[in-house]
């Protein structure tokens with residue numbers, strides 16, 4: 001598999017011609033990290049197994065992990081204290097953060113209560129949803145015009161519709177991977193064809209990326225499915241594979257992720273290099289780590305990981321599930337309404 005990445009990277013050097021050695025090394029390093037490759041293709045599968053709740057439960061020492069990543073609900077007062085005098089900007093992942101994880105990706109609905117909380121939140125603070133799903137799909141789940149939406153892992157960003165509080169940003173649009181659209185479409189078709197022999201496999205077209213779902217596939221067939229994905233992607237050196245919750249995500253090898261999307265949105269809102277802004281990013285998945293890392297590196301705002309189990313993370317705080325996320329958002333709204341006398 002290491003050879004697979006190296007071959008891909010070499011091929012990419014040939015294809016693009018103009019990338020520097022540093023870029024190649026970074027991309028190579030990143031690709032190796034993305035695939036978590038040490039022992040071959042099954043490392044995806046091993047890693048997916050290792051992340052599954054049943055496995056994590058056996059490793060769980062939640063109490064010590066909670067010391068390092070305390071509950072954002074328990075620490076609410078302190079969070080308010082550190083954000084004092086600063087503009088809070090909210091960034092929220094969708095699946096597993098605002099909606100519970102379910103078997104069928106098309107049925108990952110958000111509760112009415114969560115929607116109503118989000119609506120109030122967006123009145124109090126600039127709020128963005130940052131998701132691996134395509135933007136249109138997340139919008140169809142959330143259905144709130146007041147928010148910023150960053151779909152396809154941040155590769156498709158749009159500001160609120162006209163009439164919202166932040167209407168001056170209505171034209172905001174960022175799509176750094178448009179040239180990859182035909183390629184992703186082609187790969188999506190090939191993945192559908194290739195994986196149809198695996199019962200339960202499901203490929204989702206997320207516009208600038210594609211997701212191959214393992215959740216409804218019998219674990220004994222995970223290696224086969226991973227091999228099917230690999231056999232398609234090896235023909236596309238300009239694409240990379242990252243791993244989410246029982247999902248492999250195929251996306252352009254460009255240097256863009258949820259962390260870059262967060263930076264882009266902060267900049268668009270006029271908070272680039274600002275010391276009086278306090279971004280809060282809440283997410284549950286590996287892809288959210290890019291955003292947590294940006295905040296940690298900048299020592300700005302904070303990241304909150306949604307997880308019932310201990311995980312390696314760059315987030316500072318934790319919440320256990322979407323229900324707790326809603327509780328945290330409600331408290332933020334109540335506090336804001338109280339201080340503004342609403």
Ligand SMILES: O=P(O)(O)OC[C@H]1O[C@H](O[C@H]2O[C@H](CO)[C@@H](O)[C@H](O)[C@H]2O)[C@H](O)[C@@H](O)[C@@H]1O
Nearest residue numbers: 094095101102103105108131132211215245247
């Ligand atoms: O960034 P996100 O909003 O968290 O999107 C990441 C992926 O989320 C979805 O898959 C996950 O949720 C599904 C529904 O609960 C679940 O069945 C699946 O196992 C999870 O991985 C979405 O379907 C993917 O396209 C996103 O990439």
